[in-house]
Amino acid sequence: MSKDVFERDRKFYQEHGMGGRMGFGRKPAIIVIDLQLGFTDATCPLGGDLDRVVASCKDLIAAAHQKQIPVFFTVCAYEEHLKDAGVWGRKVPALSWLKAGTKWVEIDPRLGKTPEDITVVKKYPSGFFGTHLQATLTSMGIDTLIITGCTTSGCVRATCIDALQYGYHGIVPEECVGDRAEAPHLANLFDIGQKYSDVVQLREVMDWIAKYQPYE
Template sequence: MTDEQTRRVYERARMGGRLGLGERPAVLVVDFSCGFTDPECPLGADMTAEVEATRRLLDAARRRGLPVIFTTIGFEENLVDGALWVRKVPSLGELRLGSRWVELDPRLGRREDETLIVKKGASAFFGTNLAAILTSLGVDSVVLCGATTSGCVRATAVDLLQHGYPALVPRECVGDRAAPPHEANLFDIQAKYADVVSLEEALEQLESTGRRPSAPAQHPAEG
């Protein structure tokens, strides 16, 4: 099937609607730790361009006073908390708590008041209190960045939708180890789970809709 045929199939299925951002967005940066952004790590790749693009987005969000949340993957020394995932992907065993590979890429410039969630699974929601954090901050939508597009970014995009949070994915701000899975998953995320947009469009939406939450808003999913 050609790309044009694929596009027509998805159009016929009426996939790819637009969600947009709400009035109280947050930026969520998934797993831009050194283990993924440094090619010296078996899990990593050179994600300089993606990290720098994300820093532009973060600086814009910070100027607007918007919440910024980071995640990283980290396991105990015995890797028991990695369960089946570490058996399936043994190189995840490099991500032991306390190691450099678990640390966020310093180019992101994380601030002391910006939340860091340590997770054990692909989705930023799985086994974490991310949903409670978003609710307590009054967040109604998310700009999603990070690595990898085909793994933790995709899993988080699915769960953002399922938790009722519209999401933007700036394509310059997400990365993977190889182009084919990166592009295929961006296509699928756009079709089913979130709005895949350019960095410039994401910045424009932040500037036009984002503001500091003045009070916690009741999240629709919480009833």
């Protein structure tokens, strides 16, 4: 499946008033969705080949650190009894692999996480639902979220929708998001870009960060 299959749809959406640009705001944060070993290590049933996504995110995170841009890492982790997974645990039984304290909930070490970065433990797709993310972003005066990670069709999409609903400028560098399969990745990336966030090339984000001056 190729991105070219969406060209006709993109034209249709644009003709009907969709697919505009929000652009960057004044104060950004990086949100890294679920790039934990349970998703980036293919030996876990929930995992997939996300090496290119991890490499791209590593570069983005390093650039953010240089500019003192806050970086948030979300992690899906559950208690042994899985009661905190709710009905999602029945819909996706493989969530039972993501037990707190196991290696599968550890953030991929290739990403270069630092002690200053903020970890958000979540139970459901959106990084906002039932977490401290929104309160922390508000306290820091953040207005722009550069959303990365996995999966495009699940937790990335859910976080993009909530970011929009909370009033953030959502930016998705397409090299920095991934999925287990190409079709849901491309379809959801297209839909996110038409309705919820600006889907852009990583180079555009890196160029913007290079020019960014911290705003207090």
